[in-house]
Amino acid sequence: MKATIERATLLKSLGHVQSVVERRNTIPILSNVLVEAREDGSIRLMATDLDLQVDESVPAQVSQAGATTVSAHTFFDIVRKLPEGSQVELSAAEGKMQVVAGRARFNLSTLPRDDFPVIAEGELPTRFELPAQTLRQIIDKTRFAISSEETRYYLMGIFLHVADEKLKAAATDGHRLARVTVDKPEGADGMPDVIVPKKCVGELRKLLDEVEGTVEVSLSPTKIRFGLGNAVLTSKLIDGTFPDYNRVIPTANDKLLKLDPKSFMAGVDRVSTIASEKTRAVKIALDRDKVTLSVTSPENGLAVEELAADYGSDGLEIGFNARYLMDILHEIEGDTVEVHLADAAAPTLLRENDKSSALYVLMPMRV
Template sequence: MKFIIQRDQLIAGVQDVMKAISSRTVIPILTGLKIEAKQHGITLTGSDSDISIESYIPAEENEIVNVEQIEEGSIVLQAKYFPDIVRKLPEKTVEIESDDNLKVTIRSGKAEFNLNGQDADEYPLLPKIQTEDSFEMPIDLLKSMIKQTVFAVSTMETRPILTGVSVKLEDNLLTFVATDSHRLASREVPISNANTEFKNIVVPGKSLNELNKILDDTEEQVEISVTNNQILFRTKHLNFLSRLLDGNYPETSRLIPEQSKTKIQVKTKELLNTIDRASLLAKEERNNVVKLATQGNNQIEITSNSPEIGNVEEEMSIQSIDGEDLKISFSSKYMIDALKAIEYDEVTIDFTGAMRPFIIRPLDDTSILQLILPVRTY
């Protein structure tokens, strides 16, 4: 195998696939990074058997040559050393060559590294997903769906299914739901002309976080396909494959209250900042509890009290209050996470009493929903 490649292209591809490589894998060869050279371009692969990422660098694109003098072949290189070597090479191009004894030479300018490679035939084959049953959506929309839900997954392994995001596509409506049983985040997006439907699939939160980091904020499309235990996200130069979590996701729709007793409308940023200030004194407590109380003339009061430290009170004018008076306590962290995820200037919050879950939605947009369970305070 031999080729000469633009160094910045190689660095970008290596950075993407490194997100799937773990030093703690049980399959030794997976600590390496696979390089495959074909006449049309170079494919880099990294995997930890939960997530697999393939990054493709075409030999030529838009009349720009990325890779030249290609002699086909493949090799696996130690991921521990290769990325740092490539990053620190002196010139703009890199020549990579391997011989029959799996010895690899990396040259750039006057620098030359010799590494021991591993046989690429021993690298596990990635499952091939049939892409007929797939649908497409804009990348930036997928990223916002991930951002608005994935923070609410559970970090506790006691219920593994809750460490993932439930994804379903029915009647051309794509829904993401995440919950850790104390809060819930959901987002719906209509998908035009999807030729597939699925439900009961749960994608690990960790996979979606990594995918979100790799995808560029563009309006280009990502193609998504699902099989019984894998999901594939495919863009022009990237294949991102994740295993799915086993088990049934809890039925969350019954958690969402049908009617509300108190409804407030408030500027997102102002409420966020007020709760953030109130939480400064609640840091020591496990839940960072703050209290919200409605007052007359469109005022609410946000308070927090830590007996050992002190207390904080802040009154705040809001757009409107409808319904019964209310006093409620909740985790400031959950509230801050939820408000940050809603990228709208104003939100409505529907309460159904001090001990029932409440719902935060952007004004005039029902596709985004955040639900939080209150905290009992005596």
């Protein structure tokens, strides 16, 4: 194998693929990235952890086609430290890959290309396209609610499904729920309900930053593939059943509070400075057209802040985890957030307005 590629191009692509590789691996080949020089004048880079795989092709000058695998993190670190603007020459033979740029020369150990595992996709019968912007919105507005509790593995991802002629994405950790509803894309009819794992969501979000236009989504009940320009991300799906989250979305919360999400978030942030790390509870007292935020901490004392608000129902005191509340408020883009309440023990619904694509549910805390 012999090829020359521009450092910036190689670095960007390597950055995409090497982040899939786990730092500690019991199987040596999984620490490696596949480097394949092709006769069509491109270099293909690929990495996998057996559940997730990123495959990207970038333009290069190829004088001899061939392929090898080399330590992903080492290769990435070398390219990162090479002089800007340099041309990188790659050549592989007899168990070594040589990397040359300017006066720098590295001889790296390799493992055979034939040992490199590839996720077998099988048939992916459901295919549709989504605007990159829509996919970014789906991820940003739901992923903070993904659970990290391994005993409830079926909550460790974003649930994608079609219902009521819409494509819906939901995530919950049992304390809060985030759901986004978008128009159903053409081709999504009959799509199986799938749970996209947290790691796949994270890698997909990074790749989406550089994609304009649309993303091709192909899936089966066990695998999902995203076509993102030069890169293809393939992932196994979580094998489990997502709970019926519609049961926790309140429909009869009759107390409506409206206020500015940014000042609400800033107020919660300020008073929660003294909250104990364990509970992070903030008490919210509602009165006519005002909200009083307070935190009482045995170690640190008391913090209180008043905010102007639009509220016309009976007085109410309710407590929330400050971090969870701020995560939701961070995703509200407009000038107003609607908070629909029932009582101090019932789930609370938050959204921008009734036309908003995103909806959030937050469980209260005792304070």
